[in-house]
């Protein structure tokens with residue numbers, strides 16, 4: 001699908017970063033533009049119903065998640081890499097191509113029975129967002145849907161997140 005104009009002009013594609021074969025989508029031009037950021041917030045928050053909190057995934061998901069939370073008038077909760085959050089945490093670990101990684105949220109950051117939207121900048125294989133779903137559920141909260149600015153549709157992340165609802169502002173290849 002074609003991206004909206006404000007988004008197409010807000011992404012720089014950088015080949016072979018951070019490693020050979022990856023076409024990195026750099027959204028720095030988006031965050032540098034007040035008008036594009038406003039439009040992005042509106043698009044990410046569109047038609048959301050019954051959301052009590054937004055969880056954003058470290059690190060660029062903090063930006064996308066926070067503007068969405070502000071637009072919805074709800075609080076923001078950071079899902080961070082292990083060892084970054086103070087105090088007691090819930091942790092979910094997940095496998096990478098080589099090794100493993102994890103995500104944490106602070107105990108008490110989400111109330112049981114809260115309805116949560118998960119937000120990140122890019123959906124690739126879906127492993128990171130899948131871990132965020134588990135983390136939200138570990139807190140006793142429920143995932144309403146997951147929203148991304150860019151979805152690399154060829155990598156199948158949407159299938160990994162099923163049956164949860166996934167919305168992305170721009171679906172592109174890999």
Ligand code: AMP
Nearest residue numbers: 023024025122123124125126127128129
């Ligand atoms: P994944 O777990 O494979 O869905 O990877 C998603 C995470 O990696 C997100 O937090 C993205 O910020 C980042 N990511 C993966 N692929 C790209 C890419 N091509 N360009 C920018 N960020 C990416």
